Amino acid sequence: MAIKVFVTDNFKELSKVAAELVKELIIQGLQEKGEYVLGLVTGNSPTGLYKELARMANTKDFDSSRVRSFNLDEYIGLPGENAQQRTIHPQSYCYFMIKEFFGLLNNKFI
Numbered sequence: 492m493a494i495k496v497f498v499t500d501n502f503k504e505l506s507k508v509a510a511e512l513v514k515e516l517i518i519q520g521l522q523e524k525g526e527y528v529l530g531l532v533t534g535n536s537p538t539g540l541y542k543e544l545a546r547m548a549n550t551k552d553f554d555s556s557r558v559r560s561f562n563l564d565e566y567i568g569l570p571g572e573n574a575q576q577r578t579i580h581p582q583s584y585c586y587f588m589i590k591e592f593f594g595l596l597n598n599k600f601i
Contacts, residue, residue: 549597
């Protein structure tokens, strides 16, 4: 399998190219299996991708209702009396994903 290298002028263009690639994989997976599973990460690098992917989902470029996702990691020991309080803690990876991606979606992932 050949490695493809994409050169873009800026972060916004890179984010659009990356989102287009992910969108095509999602569409292919939905056609083949009826659903798609995304493994997601946090940090600044994917934020543009998430915004663009949310835009694509919201304009019905793909059916986000048949997409599942999981995060690769989460902090243990965040303050809070229960799981919900820990989930919305500002340092939680889940909180980051809500703020940067899930909260932007009109039709939430399953």
